[in-house]
Structures are given as structure tokens and as C-alpha cells.
Amino acid sequence: MNADATQKIRLIMYLRQQGIHSTDVLSAIERTPRESFIPAMFHDQAYEDLALPIGRGQTISQPLVVAHMTQSLELDPMHKVLEIGTGCGYQAAILSKLCRRVYTIERHRPLFENANATLDSLRIRNITTLLGDGMQGWTAQAPFDRIIVTAAARQEAPFALTSQLKVGGFLVIPIGEAGDQWLYKYTKQPNGQCTRVKLFEVRFVPLLPDIAKDQEAQIQQDPLLEAVG
Ligand code: SAH
Numbered sequence: 001m002n003a004d005a006t007q008k009i010r011l012i013m014y015l016r017q018q019g020i021h022s023t024d025v026l027s028a029i030e031r032t033p034r035e036s037f038i039p040a041m042f043h044d045q046a047y048e049d050l051a052l053p054i055g056r057g058q059t060i061s062q063p064l065v066v067a068h069m070t071q072s073l074e075l076d077p078m079h080k081v082l083e084i085g086t087g088c089g090y091q092a093a094i095l096s097k098l099c100r101r102v103y104t105i106e107r108h109r110p111l112f113e114n115a116n117a118t119l120d121s122l123r124i125r126n127i128t129t130l131l132g133d134g135m136q137g138w139t140a141q142a143p144f145d146r147i148i149v150t151a152a153a154r155q156e157a158p159f160a161l162t163s164q165l166k167v168g169g170f171l172v173i174p175i176g177e178a179g180d181q182w183l184y185k186y187t188k189q190p191n192g193q194c195t196r197v198k199l200f201e202v203r204f205v206p207l208l209p210d211i212a213k214d215q216e217a218q219i220q221q222d223p224l225l226e227a228v229g
Contacts, residue, residue, distance in 0.1 A: 004035065007047035011063060014049060020067045024075075028097040029067060034060075037088040037118055051203075054088040056108045056212070058205055061150060065202060066091050069172050072185055072199060073146045075099045082141070082164065084134030084207070085150035089115030092127050095148070102127045103141050105134035108212045133210050137164040149173035151207035152181050158207075162186060162194050174204040 012026055020026055035046035038060055042052045051059040061069075069091070075081070079099040083092050086106035092115070095102045104127060106112040112131045119127055130138065134149070135158045142164035149161065152174040165171050171186040171194070183199040 004047065011047045011049065015064060015067050018064055018067075020064075020071055022071045024098055025067055025071045025094075028070070028094045029063060031097060032090070032093050033122070034063070034090060036122060037090040037093070054111065055114070056111055056216075058087055058108065058111060060088050060090050061204070066094060068200070069148060069150075069183065070094055070098065072172055072183075073148060073170055075146060079145035080141070081146045081148065082138055082144040082161075083148050083150065084137075084161070086115045086129060087111055087150065089119050089127075089129075091148070091150055092129075093119065093122065093124055096124050096127050099146070100126065103130070103138050103144070104128070105130045105132050105138060107131070107133055107208065107210065108216075131211060135160060135207060135209055137161050139164070143169070145169050147171040147173075149207065150204065152176060152202075152204040153207045157184070157186055157194070157196075162188065165194070167192070172199070174202045178203065 012030055035043045038046060038052050049062050049064050051062045054060050075098040081095050081099050081102050083104040086092055086104040092102050092104045109131055116129055137160040143166045144164055145166055146169055147161055147165055157171055157173045165188045167188050167190055169188050174181050174183050176182055181202055183202045184196045185199055186194040186196045188194050
């Protein structure tokens with residue numbers, strides 16, 4: 001067995017110990033090569049429970065957070081899911097193994113392009129990507145069975161997103177400033193209103209409006225993006 005396979009098994013065992021009981025979620029993580037989504041310089045850490053930089057000041061979430069968020073969505077193979085914050089495409093790839101189709105939106109063009117290339121190289125065909133402002137949702141494809149936001153809102157889930165959720169559907173989203181940020185799970189009630197419960201503390205980059213301008217990333221020529229392979 002190679003080093004990657006051993007580290008992967010160790011990670012799966014750790015996720016189980018930490019409360020990931022869904023065998024579907026564990027199997028999706030086991031079948032997704034996390035190293036393909038991160039810069040080569042971090043490949044040796046691909047199966048550690050760490051968030052890692054993916055360029056443009058953004059990060060791929062740590063596997064335990066990806067696993068918890070995915071598990072809390074309670075996915076069904078027929079579900080149509082919207083993700084806000086494609087990043088490197090890893091979370092979308094996990095979701096794609098557990099539902100019918102994933103729609104995912106990213107506001108940084110270089111990340112959007114990299115994610116497309118990675119998902120294409122892995123021959124994942126049930127993900128549709130969009131360069132845009134995910135705070136607006138994806139009107140043309142709404143409504144969604146599930147919505148997952150992988151960047152932190154300030155106080156509430158954006159109204160555009162809750163309004164694009166089906167009745168009975170769940171939306172998970174981190175809310176709050178760094179240091180006091182929690183994951184919330186919203187449920188759309190038959191009267192059209194959402195109720196929410198607080199799940200656990202997290203640390204995500206902020207949810208920001210509009211497509212990112214080139215100069216927004218601190219480093220113009222981002223060396224990490226060239227290293228992604
Ligand atoms: N799910 C990602 C995590 C990426 S980090 C993964 O598996 O890698 C969060 C991402 O959300 C960043 O790439 C950031 O650019 C993006 N983001 C922040 N605000 C956004 C918005 N309004 N619309 C779309 N993407 C957004």
C-alpha cells in the first residue's frame with residue numbers, strides 16, 4: 001500500500017471517531033483524491049485534517065469540516081444542490097458523489113478556472129460551475145433541495161439563497177466574524193419561512209459580494225495558482 005492510501009485510511013478512521021457516521025460521506029471522501037485539488041507543495045499534507053491555501057488568499061476547508069457539513073445536508077441521490085464558494089472544487093466533488101447534480105458558484109476567476117480544470121481531469125460530469133456572485137444564488141436553476149455556503153456571512157443567510165431553497169430543504173452556512181463564527185443549518189418551512197439551528201464553531205473566509213477584481217488578491221501573480229496541478 002502506498003503512503004497516500006495509508007494516510008487516507010487514517011483520515012477516514014479519524015473522521016469516524018469525530019462523529020462522521022454516514023458511510024456514504026466517508027466513502028465519498030475516500031474516493032476523492034484531495035491531493036488533486038491542492039498545490040503540489042502541500043501534497044504531503046493532503047490527508048491531514050488541515051485547511052490549506054489554494055491561492056487568492058482562499059483555503060480548502062479541513063476534511064472534518066467538509067465531512068460534517070456534507071453529513072448535515074442529509075443528501076439523497078436525486079437532490080439538486082447549490083454550493084456557494086467553489087474554491088478548488090473539492091467540496092463540490094464530494095457532493096457530486098452523493099447527489100444528482102451540483103451547481104457551484106465562485107467569484108475569483110483564477111479559482112473558477114482551476115476548479116474547472118481539476119474537475120474535468122477527474123472526469124466528474126455532474127457539476128455545473130459559474131463565475132459570479134453567489135450571494136445572488138442561481139435563479140435560472142432554482143429551486144434547490146440543498147444549499148451549502150462555504151464562506152462566512154455576517155449575520156444571516158442571504159435572502160436570495162433562502163428564497164431559492166425548496167420547502168423541507170436544508171441550507172448550511174457559516175455565520176459571524178473570525179473568532180466567533182458558527183455553522184448554522186436552516187430548514188425551509190411549509191409557510192416559506194426558515195428556522196435555523198446552530199451546529200458548531202468554524203473558521204471560514206468571508207462571503208464577499210460581486211466578482212473579484214484582479215487587484216483584490218494581495219499578490220498579483222499568485223505563485224500558488226501556478227503550483228496547482
Ligand atoms: N468549497 C471550497 C472552499 C473554498 S473557500 C473548497 O472545497 O475548496 C471559500 C470560497 O468562497 C473562496 O474561493 C471565495 O472566493 C468564495 N466566495 C466568497 N464569497 C463568494 C460569493 N459571494 N460568491 C461566490 N464565491 C464566493
